[in-house]
Amino acid sequence: MAVTSPPMDLRGHEEENYLNWAYGVKSWLLTTDHKRIALLYLVSVTFFFFLGSLAAFLLRIDLMTPQGDLMTSDHYNRSFTIHGVIMVFLFLIPAIPGIFGNFLVPLMIGAKDLAFPRINLGSWYVYIISGMFIIAVVIWGGVDTGWTFYTPYSTTYANSAVVLTVLGVFLVGFSSIMTALNFIVTIHKMRAPGLTWFRLPLFIWAMYATSIIIMLGTPVLSATLILAGLERIFGIGIFNPDLGGDPVLFQHLFWFYSHPAVYIMVLPAMGVASELITCFSRKRIFGYKFIAMSSMAIALIGFLVWGHHMFVSGQSVYAGIVFSLLTFAVAIPSAIKVFNWTATLYKGTIIFRTPMFYVLGFIGLFTIGGLTGLFLGALATDVHVHDTYFVVAHFHYVMVGATVMAYLGALHFWWPKMTGRMYNEGLGILSAVIIFIGFNLTFLPQFILGYLGMPRRYHVYPPEFQALHVASTLGSTVLGIGYVLPLCYLIWSLRFGKEAGPNPWGAVGLEWTTTSPPPHENFEKTPVVTTEAYNYHPFEEEV
Amino acid sequence: MTEKHNEEHHNHITPVSTYLMVFAGLLVLMALTVYVGYADFGPFDKAVTLIVAICKASLIMLFFMHLRHSSGLVWIFGTMGFFFLIIMLLLSLGDYAARGTIQGPI
Amino acid sequence: MAHSESSLVAPYFKDIEQQRETNTLGMWVFLVTEVMLFGGIFLVYAVYYFNYHDAFSEAGKELNLVLASINTLVLLCSSLTMALAVYACQTDKQKMLVTFLTLTLILGAVFLGIKGFEYFEKYEHGLIPGANFHYEGEYPLQASLFFGLYFAATGLHATHMIVGGTILAIITVKAMRGFYTSVNYDTIENMGLYWHFVDIAWVFIFPLFYLIER
Numbered sequence: 048m049a050v051t052s053p054p055m056d057l058r059g060h061e062e063e064n065y066l067n068w069a070y071g072v073k074s075w076l077l078t079t080d081h082k083r084i085a086l087l088y089l090v091s092v093t094f095f096f097f098l099g100s101l102a103a104f105l106l107r108i109d110l111m112t113p114q115g116d117l118m119t120s121d122h123y124n125r126s127f128t129i130h131g132v133i134m135v136f137l138f139l140i141p142a143i144p145g146i147f148g149n150f151l152v153p154l155m156i157g158a159k160d161l162a163f164p165r166i167n168l169g170s171w172y173v174y175i176i177s178g179m180f181i182i183a184v185v186i187w188g189g190v191d192t193g194w195t196f197y198t199p200y201s202t203t204y205a206n207s208a209v210v211l212t213v214l215g216v217f218l219v220g221f222s223s224i225m226t227a228l229n230f231i232v233t234i235h236k237m238r239a240p241g242l243t244w245f246r247l248p249l250f251i252w253a254m255y256a257t258s259i260i261i262m263l264g265t266p267v268l269s270a271t272l273i274l275a276g277l278e279r280i281f282g283i284g285i286f287n288p289d290l291g292g293d294p295v296l297f298q299h300l301f302w303f304y305s306h307p308a309v310y311i312m313v314l315p316a317m318g319v320a321s322e323l324i325t326c327f328s329r330k331r332i333f334g335y336k337f338i339a340m341s342s343m344a345i346a347l348i349g350f351l352v353w354g355h356h357m358f359v360s361g362q363s364v365y366a367g368i369v370f371s372l373l374t375f376a377v378a379i380p381s382a383i384k385v386f387n388w389t390a391t392l393y394k395g396t397i398i399f400r401t402p403m404f405y406v407l408g409f410i411g412l413f414t415i416g417g418l419t420g421l422f423l424g425a426l427a428t429d430v431h432v433h434d435t436y437f438v439v440a441h442f443h444y445v446m447v448g449a450t451v452m453a454y455l456g457a458l459h460f461w462w463p464k465m466t467g468r469m470y471n472e473g474l475g476i477l478s479a480v481i482i483f484i485g486f487n488l489t490f491l492p493q494f495i496l497g498y499l500g501m502p503r504r505y506h507v508y509p510p511e512f513q514a515l516h517v518a519s520t521l522g523s524t525v526l527g528i529g530y531v532l533p534l535c536y537l538i539w540s541l542r543f544g545k546e547a548g549p550n551p552w553g554a555v556g557l558e559w560t561t562t563s564p565p566p567h568e569n570f571e572k573t574p575v576v577t578t579e580a581y582n583y584h585p586f587e588e589e590v
Numbered sequence: 591m592t593e594k595h596n597e598e599h600h601n602h603i604t605p606v607s608t609y610l611m612v613f614a615g616l617l618v619l620m621a622l623t624v625y626v627g628y629a630d631f632g633p634f635d636k637a638v639t640l641i642v643a644i645c646k647a648s649l650i651m652l653f654f655m656h657l658r659h660s661s662g663l664v665w666i667f668g669t670m671g672f673f674f675l676i677i678m679l680l681l682s683l684g685d686y687a688a689r690g691t692i693q694g695p696i
Numbered sequence: 697m698a699h700s701e702s703s704l705v706a707p708y709f710k711d712i713e714q715q716r717e718t719n720t721l722g723m724w725v726f727l728v729t730e731v732m733l734f735g736g737i738f739l740v741y742a743v744y745y746f747n748y749h750d751a752f753s754e755a756g757k758e759l760n761l762v763l764a765s766i767n768t769l770v771l772l773c774s775s776l777t778m779a780l781a782v783y784a785c786q787t788d789k790q791k792m793l794v795t796f797l798t799l800t801l802i803l804g805a806v807f808l809g810i811k812g813f814e815y816f817e818k819y820e821h822g823l824i825p826g827a828n829f830h831y832e833g834e835y836p837l838q839a840s841l842f843f844g845l846y847f848a849a850t851g852l853h854a855t856h857m858i859v860g861g862t863i864l865a866i867i868t869v870k871a872m873r874g875f876y877t878s879v880n881y882d883t884i885e886n887m888g889l890y891w892h893f894v895d896i897a898w899v900f901i902f903p904l905f906y907l908i909e910r
Contacts, residue, residue, distance in 0.1 A: 159708035162718045228725050235663060236718045237708075263674050266729040270736025274848060281826040283844030284837060285740060291837045296743055299682045300736055350674060354685070366685035573710075603786045604779075613776045620768060624761075627907025639903045647896045654779045654892045656885070667724040671731025679739055686743055 064467070064564040079164035080567060085150035086465070087171050092142045093534070095178060099133035102126050104527060106506075107489075107520040113513050115506040123506040124191035125207065129184070131194030132212060136219050137178055139446055140308065143315035144226055145174070147457050148254045150465060152230055154558035154565065155248050157239025157574045162232040170225035173218055180215030184208045193504065195305070198286035198297040202278040210276055217272045220265045223311075227258035227265075239557070241576035248556055248580050249338050253318025256342040260307045260314070260349065268304035271297065295361050302353035310349040312446060313413075314342060316453030317384055320406050323456050324388050325581045326554040327403035328395025332581050334387040341380035348377040358429045367426055374424035381417055385410060400552070401475030405456030408483045412448030416441060419494065434504075437497025443490045452482070455533065462537065463547030467564045470540040474532060482529035488522025555582050602659040612653040619646045704880050716882040723886040727893050730856075734897050737852065741845050741904065744838075749908075751838030755831075756908040758823060758839075759846070760814055764906045767810050768898065774803035775895045778888045785881040790874060793884070797868040800891065804861045811854055818843070849901055856894045863887065 065082045075083060105126050109117035118126065149167065153160050161167050184190055190212045192201040201209050234255050238247070274285050275297065284290020286297040325332045332338065354362055354370030388410055397403070419441040422428050432438065463469050492515040497503075501512050508516070550559040557574060558565070623642050631638050652658045657668050709715040745752055781796035822830030825844045833839060867887055870876065876884055 153708075163722060164708070224726075224729055228722060228729075231725050232718055232722045235721060236714060262725060262728050263670070263732055266731075266733035267678070267736040270733050270740075273852070274737070274740060277844060277848055281824075281844065283825045284841055285844060291748070291841055293743070293747075295685075296682075296740060299685065300739065303678055303682075303736075350677060351681070354681070363685050363688035363690075365688035366681070369681070369684070568707075601786075603783065606780065606783060609776060609779045609783065613772065616772050616775075617769075620765075620772065623768075623903050623907065624765060627903060627909075630909075635909065639907065643900050643903055646899045650775060650892050650896055650899070654775055655889055664721065664724050667721070667728055671728040671735070675731055675735040675738075678735065679742060682739055683742060683746070686746065 062562060063566060064562060065567045066467075066564050068567045077168070079160070079168055081149050081153055081161050081164065081167060082465070082565065084167050084171055085146050088141065088145035088149060088174070091171075091175060091178065092138060092146060095133055095137040096142075097530075097534075098182075099130055099138055100527065100530065102130035102133065104523065106130065107523040109506050110508075110516045111513075111520045113508050113510045118506070120506065121191060122189075124193075124504070125189030127504055128190050128193050129181075132184075132190075132216065133181060134446075135194055135308070135312075136216050137174075137181060139312040139450055140223060141174060141219070141226075142454055143319065143450070143457065144230070144254060144257060144311075145171070147250075147319065147461060148226065148230060148257075148315065150461065151250065151558055152233055152254055153237070154561065154569055155251055155556060156234065156237060156242055157557050157570060157576065158233065158237040159568050159570065159573075161229045162237060163229050166225050167229055170222045170229075173222040173225065177215045177218035177222065180211060180218065184212045184215065187211060195301060196275060196297075197301075198275060198278070198294045199288065199292075202275050202285075203282075203287050203289075209279055213272045213276050213279075217269055217276075220269050223261050223265050227261035230254050230258040231262065239574050239576055245336060245339070246576055246578070246580055247339075249321035249332065249335070249342075250315075250318035252339040252342045253314045253321070256346040257311050257314045257318075259343075260311050260346050263350065264304040264307040264311075267300060268308075271300040271304070274300075295357065298357050298360055299353070302356045303350075306353040306356065307346075307349045309442070309445070310345055312450050314345060316409065316413075316450040317342070317381075319453045319457040319460075320384075320388060320409055322554075322556070323402045323406040323460055324391050325583060326460070326552050327398045327400060327406070328392050329398065329553075329583050330391055330395040330581075331579070331583055332387065333390035333393075334383075335580065338384055338387050341383045344380040345377065348373065348380070352377050352424075355424050355429070358426055359433050371424055371426050375421065378417060378421055378424075381413075385414055385417075399476075400459075401470075401472060401479055402456045402460040402552075404476055404479035404483075405452045405459065408479065409449050409452045409456065412444055412452065412486070416444030416446075416448055419444065432497055434502055435497035436493040436501045436503055439503050440490045440493035440497060443493070448486055448490070452486075455479070455482070458533070458537070460552070461558075462540075463551045464558060464561075464563050464565070466541060466544075467547055467562075468540045468544035469547045469551060470533075470544055471536050474536045478529050478532040478536075481525060481532065485522050485525030485527070485529050489519050489526055490522070492516075492518045492522075555580075602656070604653065604656065604659070608653060612649050615649055616646055619649070712879060716880070719882045719886055720889070723889045727889065730893055730897075734849070734852065734900075737845070737849050738900070738904070741849065744841055744845070745904075745908075748835070748838040748841070751835035752842050753909045754833050754835065755839040755842040756905060758821070759906050760817060761906050763810050763814050764902060767807050768902050770803050770807045770810070771895050771898050774800045774807070775892055777803065778891045782881065782884050782888045785871075785876050785884040786878055788878045790871075793876065794868065794871050797864065797871055797884075801861065801864050801868055804857055804864065808854060808857055808861070811850065815847075846905055849905065853894065853897050853901060856897070860887075860890055860894055864891070 065080055075087070078084060105118070106123070109115060109123060115123060149161070187208045190205070190207040190209055192205050192207070192209060196209070196213070234247075234251060277283055278285045278287065282290075284292040286292045286294050288294060321332055321338060351373045352370055354366050355374045358367050358371070419437070423432065423438060423441060459470065459475055496512055496515045496519075499512065501508055547563045549561060549563050551563070552559075557576075560574065561569060619642055623639070623646075626638050626642055651668060655668075657665065660668070705712050705715050709718065777796045777799040781793055781800060784790075784792035784796060818824055822828055823843050824847070825840045829840055829843075831839045864887060867876075867883060871884075
């Protein structure tokens with residue numbers, strides 16, 4: 048978009064920026080600068096990602112053989128539970144909003160900071176404290192209920208650190224809510240002059256829709272966890288059938304949050320995709336309004352489908368029919384986005400850099416994940432594949448194939464802006480390809496396994512499934528290597544990487560008009576916006 | 591200019607008399623609440639109780655919380671929670687209402 | 697005025713008007729989460745209310761309607777005093793502001809005191825679910841469920857009163873020092889929004905738990 052603001056000193060590195068304007072531990076741990084808080088999130092989120100991956104790796108090794116010989120069944124239960132809890136609550140939900148949302152929202156709308164900077168810092172501290180609770184759980188021997196905490200097992204019979212885990216998850220919900228509240232209010236009240244809603248970058252629309260979901264859904268999880276905790280501590284029969292309760296009621300409450308939660312995980316990834324596709328096709332996005340409205344539609348309809356996790360749990364068949372129909376409806380806005388991204392690529396000037404590799408992978412893998420979700424949304428098919436590896440493969444395609452790849456794409460795309468350094472492009476592309484291959488090798492066999500009847504959360508299985516499991520474990524090893532590579536070369540680039548200019552990608556957006564790294568107050572003078580977003584022209588020179 | 595209009599909107603000061611009248615209304619509704627609790631309206635019992643409670647909540651929101659003189663944006667957030675709460679209640683209670691209604695091999 | 701207008705505005709806002717509107721919108725957005733939080737517990741209550749209506753009716757009669765009615769009145773009064781405090785701040789009446797904030801605080805404390813007494817009563821009658829639950833009526837299991845939900849809902853409400861009361865106390869002290877004027881009244885307004893919401897939660901809890909078919 049065209050911007051009228053005074054020219055800035057764009058040498059970047061030697062100038063004062065948000066990284067070097069103050070030194071010392073206190074200036075980081077007590078910062079209210081949204082950019083520094085984003086980096087705090089980056090470090091902690093990365094730590095938890097690798098912790099969760101470790102648990103996953105243990106699972107995959109145990110699954111190489113049909114007998115459960117690496118771990119006992121009890122330890123296996125604890126491993127997949129902690130993998131789920133860490134990945135869902137400490138990585139997927141906070142990652143893109145906490146890192147890129149925090150860093151970019153004020154920059155993209157021309158503001159000096161978020162509306163409530165101290166609440167922003169508070170959200171990181173709450174995140175860290177809940178992370179420590181989860182680590183305490185691991186040290187205490189773990190929890191074996193599955194990340195879904197189904198009752199009455201979790202509230203009555205489980206012999207593990209349920210209350211501790213529930214407390215940690217309860218806390219991290221507050222962190223989510225604090226971030227979301229900040230984004231909603233900031234986007235409403237602090238946009239630069241001329242920045243109307245339909246001139247906003249689609250990443251902002253995605254952050255806004257995500258935040259609305261967080262505000263509406265997370266408190267219901269909090270209430271559920273309070274009740275489950277009370278049941279466990281005081282022996283009240285809220286969800287225990289022996290005492291007059293209904294276990295399906297827990298599932299209603301749990302999934303009322305946890306289904307919209309998956310849209311909390313994927314909407315930010317979709318926002319990232321819109322940003323990256325336009326930049327690396329050198330084209331205005333196709334169907335801007337449709338993509339923006341689709342984000343809001345996903346947020347709204349996403350609240351109407353939670354029963355599709357309970358088709359075979361004892362829910363009434365009528366409810367199942369209604370939820371199935373609504374599930375088909377929620378796929379429509381996602382599909383609209385995929386069509387629009389594809390149309391953006393058409394007749395664009397495609398530039399193959401690392402972020403583009405990630406986002407192209409994102410589109411393909413999200414499509415597969417989304418379509419398999421439809422198979423699960425059909426009542427009859429779901430009866431056959433419910434609680435099998437088909438489900439596991441489906442959600443890993445959307446959560447890892449889509450969200451994690453978008454996350455890595457975002458990391459590479461905005462790395463030069465955040466750090467002022469470029470990473471090694473060759474290694475970047477290599478890692479993206481390794482990750483894509485490793486990911487598909489891990490999870491494609493799991494669709495077949497599920498269809499053939501391999502149940503989820505089991506580590507003992509009939510020998511005829513072994514070949515597919517070995518392939519999957521091999522894939523996970525490749526995937527692991529793919530994840531470790533960026534960790535290495537990105538950290539290396541901090542010291543030895545080439546200095547990045549303000550706009551190494553030739554991208555369009557307010558964040559690219561600042562230095563890399565940006566100055567502490569973002570903009571010397573508030574920019575005035577006069578044109579649409581993604582005002583790309585075909586590029587004459589190579590980037 | 592819209593900014594000036596918004597300023598008048600937001601800086602509206604509700605007079606004390608309005609607050610006192612609303613309070614009187616709330617007292618009346620409270621008496622009604624207790625009466626309804628003891629009376630029997632047959633199948634409409636729970637509905638009447640809820641309607642009285644909703645009236646009280648509406649008075650508090652419109653006048654004590656200044657929703658009446660707030661911008662459309664505040665109205666959206668003021669009502670959003672209740673809207674989604676109703677969705678959650680309808681679909682969940684719908685499940686319970688429909689249980690046991692289809693007989694058969696399922 | 698106690699402070700100049702510019703010293704009250706944070707550097708990332710363009711003026712005090714934007715700061716006020718932002719803070720108030722923030723509180724409304726936060727209240728959305730509160731509606732859903734209490735809503736989750738109301739859903740559970742609704743499900744069992746419909747399934748165990750007779751048991752809940754019977755158990756509900758054990759609750760102290762008189763104390764709860766007094767508490768309802770206390771809370772409604774505190775909402776009035778809170779609203780009047782906002783009025784006082786908007787019209788720069790410092791003494792009135794401090795008076796009504798203090799009254800609100802006192803009424804809130806009265807509410808919590810009565811609630812505490814109610815809880816103590818329940819403890820004495822052996823109606824706290826768990827090891828010492830002792831119920832004479834026809835449906836002990838469902839009664840345990842009723843009281844579990846009662847304590848969950850009223851406990852959550854009381855927690856909100858305690859947190860709100862603590863913040864209100866801090867605001868009252870600052871108001872005594874003349875910190876709030878017609879320029880920065882949004883803090884008082886937002887405290888009011890929170891306080892009124894907690895009142896609304898009680899407006900629903902009161903009839904739903906205490907007045908089932910008496």
